[in-house]
Amino acid sequence: MPGGATTRAFGPKGETRTVPDTVARQVWVAAGGRCTICNRYLLADNVTGQEVPIGQLAHIVGWSTAPGSPRGDHDFPVEQRNSAENLMLLCHDQHRVIDHKSLWEVFDVDTLLAMKRRHEERIRKLTGLGHESRTTVLRVVGHIHGRPVELTSASVTTALLANNRFPDSILRGADEFEIDLRAIPGEPISSLAYWAAARNHLEDGLRHLCTQVRKEAVNHVSVFALARIPVLVLLGTYLDKMLQVDIYPKRREGKKVWGFDDFGATVRFGSEILRVGKDPTRVAILCSISGSIDINRLPPEVLDSHTIYELRPNTMLPTPELISTKAALDQFSQAWRILLSTIEVDHPGVSAIPIFPAVPPAAAISIGRHLLRAAHPPLHIYDRAPSSPGYFFTASTEA
Ligand SMILES: [Zn+2]
Known part of the structure; x- marks a missing residue:
């Protein structure tokens, strides 16, 4: 970018000094290509749309000690006045303002240095975000x-x-x-x-x-x-x-x-009670997302006294491709958190929840991730048996 117009520093009467490339680049980059005072973006000309630099490097302490040089009588060494620390990036308009003789006292050296420091700090912070x-x-x-x-x-x-x-x-x-x-x-x-x-x-x-x-x-x-x-x-x-x-x-x-896919059909999930058990401290969860869990094939440790909740898609049948977007996973996670809160409120005293997850891998990770050890009972995770139609216990989330 430096070279040509970007390395020239302008004086109050339009006279120019060329500063070294490295110095010009330092000032332009530190200022983010924007006017230190009005923040105008200085690379594109708003009127013609051409990418012509309209910024100017302005001396804080004028480059000479002669009486017409703005702030030139300051004791900053003359040989250092073309350095980056003494140059600020301005638009043409603001440059004229600070160098106008009637305003030299308003825009004194300390004021301009403070403006430069504030602007460059802000640019550095903002460009580090994102x-x-x-x-x-x-x-x-x-x-x-x-x-x-x-x-x-x-x-x-x-x-x-x-x-x-x-x-x-x-x-x-x-x-x-x-x-x-x-x-x-x-x-x-x-x-x-x-x-x-x-x-x-x-x-x-x-x-x-x-x-x-x-x-x-x-x-x-x-x-x-x-x-x-x-x-x-x-x-x-x-x-x-x-x-x-x-x-x-x-x-x-x-x-x-x-x-994930970037786009996909909107899927919503919800839970319902398949069976109300007599014992409010016993709850089991079926997650029928990639396939359906058959309530008739639950293992004998899930008793008639268990209340059984099923988490499933609202209006569709369970299929392996159901959670193909991040939005669908978020929907699932939200329904899962709601179910956990419901159980927390409606079934105090539950010591562990048998869960039967027919879910895609991403949903399985979410099930664990949204479980709060302090608030929710541990899950006893069941999986399909390798050679029979039933389910068997695998692991507990208990710490
Ligand atoms: Zn400006």
Whole structure:
């Protein structure tokens, strides 16, 4: 940008001095290309629409000590008067004002220096705002019904860049936050030992992340997770409530491997009571989102005395593609929080809630994330049995 018109400093009678490129660039950048006094943007000419710089570099202490030089009698060394600290960026109009002889005392050196400092501080602060692009990638990979899940760095980075996010693992040079559950045996048969080991592994893997969050070294996390649903619910409970989290679901088809659709049909969710039980301290939840949970196939520990709530789409049938946009996930999360509050109010004294989640992975993470350990009873997470039509207990969110 500097060179030509941008490196010239103008005097009160139109005479010019050329300042070094580096100095001009410093002043233009520090001022954000805007007039220090009226904040006019100085690169585009508003009248012609041409991108001609209309800003001027103005001397705070005039460049010579001669009587006609504005504020030139100040004791600031003459040889330093073309330095960035003595130059301010102004529009033509304001420049004429400050250099007009009748106003030299109004726009004295201290006043102009204060204006310059205020303007440059404001520009620096404002241009630092906006889109914080840095994110920490958390990858959680497990087997799903015996099949391993692949999650390559390239597909993760592609998904992040599409969302204007930049993974800080590239800066750090390591995938610090990858939790790989694939080495844990017992997933296909869903043994209780598998769920206990998966939970320990998850806790271990997230300990470092939680430390970084507490130290405020991490404030945005992008979650790429594909594992069994109970693992994902647990994962959600470990993600700090204050942390900003973007969830990237694995897509079923198309070129984009991870991430939500940008647009999609509006989906709303709500809950209803399927059965009122005699014991108000016993509640179970069916989440029929990607598929329907059959109330007749609940395990024997869910008794006739349990009140059974079902969370499901309001006007559609459950399908695996139902939560394909971030808006749909937000709708789901909202309905889930409402259900939790309803249970909190209507069923005081509940000690644990059996939950049967037929949900996509992103919703599973949200279920855990919106559970408040202080206010809500722990969830006992059930999953479909591998070789029978029933459901069985996997893990509890109890700390
Ligand atoms: Zn101006």
